[in-house]
Amino acid sequence: VQLVEPGGGSVQAGGSLRLSCAVSRATVSNYCMGWFRQAPGKTRERVARIDSDGTTSYADSVKGRFTISEDNDKNVLYLQMNSLKPEDPSDYFCANTQSKAYCPASPGLYNSWSQGTPVTVLV
Numbered sequence: 001v002q003l004v005e006p007g008g009g010s011v012q013a014g015g016s017l018r019l020s021c022a023v024s025r026a027t028v029s030n031y032c033m034g035w036f037r038q039a040p041g042k043t044r045e046r047v048a049r050i051d052s053d054g055t056t057s058y059a060d061s062v063k064g065r066f067t068i069s070e071d072n073d074k075n076v077l078y079l080q081m082n083s084l085k086p087e088d089p090s091d092y093f094c095a096n097t098q099s100k101a102y103c104p105a106s107p108g109l110y111n112s113w114s115q116g117t118p119v120t121v122l123v
Contacts, residue, residue, distance in 0.1 A: 008117035021094035037090035052100035
């Protein structure tokens with residue numbers, strides 16, 4: 001499985017940004033997919049995940065602001081980020097497990113990763 005993120009970006013606090021993750025050599029809807037972020041000096045944390053039947057869950061820090069979704073025709077995973085806060089800047093990564101429904105929180109249990117893309121929030 002190959003995961004590629006075209007790029008992040010910079011946005012004013014309170015603004016919105018959408019990340020995308022193109023999946024190749026696999027079908028995005030066949031796996032548990034997750035979005036993670038890692039700020040300098042901090043551990044990588046999962047912010048959102050979606051399993052093969054479309055069930056989603058979010059970290060408390062982003063609940064109500066971020067939305068994970070898939071476009072099965074394009075085989076792309078998205079993360080819509082609204083109401084961005086100064087504490088949101090990080091490198092953001094998409095990843096998948098080899099399971100349809102097992103969606104662990106630990107990044108060590110994910111098999112394939114994108115290259116990561118930086119998100120900056122301007123205050």
